[in-house]
Amino acid sequence: MRPSLLDPLFAPITSLAGVGPKVAALIERVLPPGPGERAARAADLLFVLPNSVIDRRNRPGIANAVEGAIVTLDLTVDRHLPPPRGNRNAPYRVYAHDDTDDIVLTFFHAHAAYLEKHLPEGAAVVVSGRMEWFNGRPSMVHPDHIALAEEAENLPLVEPVYPLTAGLSPKVLRRAIGQALARVPVLPEWLDPAFMRKQSFPGFQPALARLHSPENPLDAAPEGAAWRRLAYDEFLAGQVSLALVRAKVRRLSGRPLTGDGRTVEKLRAALPYSLTGSQEAALADILGDLAEPERMLRLLQGDVGAGKTVVALLAMARAVEAGGQAAMMAPTEILARQHLSTIAPLAEHAGLNVAVLTGREKGRDRAQVLAGLADGSIDIVVGTHALFQESVTFKNLVLAVVDEQHRFGVHQRLAITAKGDAPDMLVMTATPIPRTLVLTAFGDMDVSKLTEKPAGRQPVRTVTLPMERLDELVGRIRDAVAEGQKIYWICPLVEESEEAKLMSAEDRFASLKPIFGDRIGLVHGRMKGAEKDEAMRAFKDGETRVLVATTVIEVGVDVPDATIMVIEHAERFGLAQLHQLRGRVGRGSKPSSCVLLYKEPLGETAKRRLSVMRETEDGFVIAEEDLKLRGEGELLGTRQSGTPGFQVARIEFHADLLEAARDDARLILSRDPDLQSERGEALRLLLYLFGKDEAVRLLRAG
Known part of the structure; x- marks a missing residue:
């Protein structure tokens, strides 16, 4: 059960004052991508972080304002000059002055009534925006903020600017975030005190307060201590949950898979080429893992055309030699059939019985394959996720190969684990993934890389x-x-x-x-x-x-x-x-x-x-470049912005914290595998806050 301490944060956002269904729908659009499909909760608002700040501390006066600087000016409005009637393209100008000089405020496609209300002639006003000089004359186009002087006294000197969507006003969003912050209870510290001192991290609650009510721009910047603290929390929650999955997967004890080598040799003999050095090394890693009593959980990374399928086939042959069955799962039907066309002729040489199972197999064909899997007469099956539906039973599935892993999350890894008696798992991807992202998405796996192209391939x-x-x-x-x-x-x-x-x-x-x-x-x-x-x-x-x-x-x-x-x-x-x-x-x-x-x-x-x-043409070089160019582009899926599944962390600012989080997670779980200690209990709260509920369930499932 989730600790009741967190209940106020897990109430739906509609429980906040001023947030009805309509406003809630708008707020959901600006929330960072949370785990899974569920209604937004108050806790999600804590992690809507500013994308910039308005700094009202810089008040140089018009004459001393530097070209391009963001400044706040205390002005008196002189007169309005609307565009000529019928000419919507001409700007609306408002003339104003302070003790040092005059300035023109310029607005395109403006609503006269709005400007007359907020910048009345003769009134004292405060405006913030980017200073520009045209032909030696000061001007400001579309100030970021306008307020009457008497209202401006209440405005914070440094104000966070949040991502918005059409129809959602900054005021409404800020008020909702403020209410969510007020619900954060006093929480025990889950980070190591020595590590916090070394990194100058504030506590969880002070970090949130600093980000949402900054006293200077660094307080709300990704490289500031407050944001780094929350990024580390998120990394740690992710790494602890991956380590729990790994422990669960390993704990379902595997068994050593060894064979006499005959089938593997027959396959090698059937290959029209010899394996590259890195294929040999990857195969040695995999066969070594299979021979161990613990379950294998390995990621095989190889660029397009580096020959992953052949390595997987040799691994599956070893599984069959050891008296078991192997399954290979692809993300699409086209791919599944293609793997089949690569594998089938080679497997035939080695006397292996191969079948295919996708959503398209119907009637008698499907029944035959299902019967063959259940009685063990099919050695290797290739298919889509249809392989892991309820109706499919294996006689003795000992190895599951998953192609294009980034479409299969941790949940699917666990679903496959449930088939057969906890099969060994080999995951393949042709998306070269930068090292940092390998840690975030596959921190629970050992990694082998194929770095050469097979002989005879042309650039x-x-x-x-x-x-x-x-x-x-x-x-x-x-x-x-x-x-x-x-x-x-x-x-x-x-x-x-x-x-x-x-x-x-x-x-x-x-x-x-x-x-x-x-x-x-x-x-x-x-x-x-x-x-x-x-x-x-x-x-x-x-x-x-x-x-x-x-x-x-x-x-x-x-x-x-x-x-x-x-x-x-x-x-x-x-x-x-x-x-x-x-x-x-x-x-x-x-x-x-x-x-x-x-x-x-x-x-x-x-x-x-x-x-x-x-x-x-080097995929790993390209992946690192891609990470730089997209900033935090999601390299593992279709979403094009926001680091994979992260609400707070930004890889380009926080990558250095990732290794520390992984080491920390492994150390914690080696000492306290069920998170029963004082720090362990605090970490359970962290897992809930970042939506890692399934990891907490693993703890209970043992």
């Missing part, structure tokens, strides 16, 4: 091309098709709406169809599974030579003789995604190229992205 030449040269590109593609080459043509998501995204791929298909006739195919996310498979098959078999697609082909689609990748509106894609898409070519022995089509004008970030793509 991919990457060029950038403005949209204006589209006709030239189409001409070159026509020549390439005549030479028998295969080309992917990727269209972006437009805005995010399904309708629009589909239009763009369909429009491009329609515009290229007259040129390429029946040599062109189309694949996108709204097509039925069978249609998608058919479009992919036609492309793979060479019936079509140009495949127009949305990013459904991003992960894992394998057509080794495709040599050209065109990415339209490349400036709209993140680096990690561009890298994934480019990895679809250069898989055979022919030289390949990737054309990044962009639309002018390019912003700074887009320019940098495209140049990084031209400079390097």
Whole structure:
């Protein structure tokens, strides 16, 4: 049970004065991403942190104000000069003065009545904003804040500015946050006192107070001690819950999986190439883990085309040698079928019985697979998350391989754990993840990296091309098709709406169809599974030579003789995604190229992205760059801002705290695995505050 001490914070936000259902819906839009889908609670408001501050301490007077500085001025309003009637584009000007000089306050598309009320002629007012000088004359365009002098005395000198959404006023949000802060009870300290002193951390409650009522701008800055304290709390809650999952997963004792090596050797003999050094090293790690009595929980990171599937297949062969079954789970049906096409011919050589199970298997086919899994006649099954539904039972599942882990959270790791008698787990990702994020999302796992490309893979030449040269590109593609080459043509998501995204791929298909006739195919996310498979098959078999697609082909689609990748509106894609898409070519022995089509004008970030793509093919370098460019972009999923699942922490400011939090979590749990000590009890409160309820449940489940 959650301690009653926290009840006031866990009441819905509608329990706060002035927050009805309508205001609550607006507030929910500005809340940081909390865990799971649930109604917003008062505690969530504690972590709506300021994105800037208004500093009213700088009051230099008009004449002494520096160009570009944010200043607060005490003014007397002289006169209003509205724009001429019928000319909405001309600005509304208000003339004012102080003891040192005159100033013009300029407003575009202004409401006269609003300005007359808040800046009445002859009144003393206080305005804050950015100082500008035009032709030697002081001016301020759209001041950030305007108040009558008598009201301004109550305004704080340093005021936090919160993220807002249309219809939500700063005043309403600030009042709701104030009420939530008032509900924070006196809590025991869960951090180590020596560590707090070293980092100059305030307590939890003082840190919140300092952030929401700053006395200077540093109090509300991510690099300030208050924000760092809360970021560390969040990291610690995350690392403690990952460590609890790890302990739970390990505690369900595994068993040593060893075999005579015959099946593994048969598979190696069937491979048309020898493994790279890093494949050998990763396989040695995995086989070493399997031989231990503890359960394996390992992450296999390898760039697109680094050969993870083969390593996984050899691991599964070892599981079968040891008398068990193995399952491989992919995030999409296309990927599951593709893994099957890679694995099946090799497995056949080694005498392994392989089956596929996705949502599409129905009737007799499905019943056959289910029976084979239950009686043990199927050695290896490949499928989607359908594998882990209630109706599927295994005779003896000893190894689960999960592909593209970032789509499977900690919950899913535990669900798989429940199938079979606690199977060993190997998780694979082709998204090269920077070290800091590996710690946040996979702190519970051991990590192996594949750093080389298999022999014979060609580098991919990457060029950038403005949209204006589209006709030239189409001409070159026509020549390439005549030479028998295969080309992917990727269209972006437009805005995010399904309708629009589909239009763009369909429009491009329609515009290229007259040129390429029946040599062109189309694949996108709204097509039925069978249609998608058919479009992919036609492309793979060479019936079509140009495949127009949305990013459904991003992960894992394998057509080794495709040599050209065109990415339209490349400036709209993140680096990690561009890298994934480019990895679809250069898989055979022919030289390949990737054309990044962009639309002018390019912003700074887009320019940098495209140049990084031209400079390097190393996924780990690209991932680190992506982290820098997106600041805290979520590299592990679809959300494009906010560090993965973090409410407070910002990786670019707080990465140094992450390792400390992991070490701290491991140390705490080695001494107090059930969090029964005084500090352990305090840590349970921390887990609840950051929404790690499932970790507390693990403690109880033992």
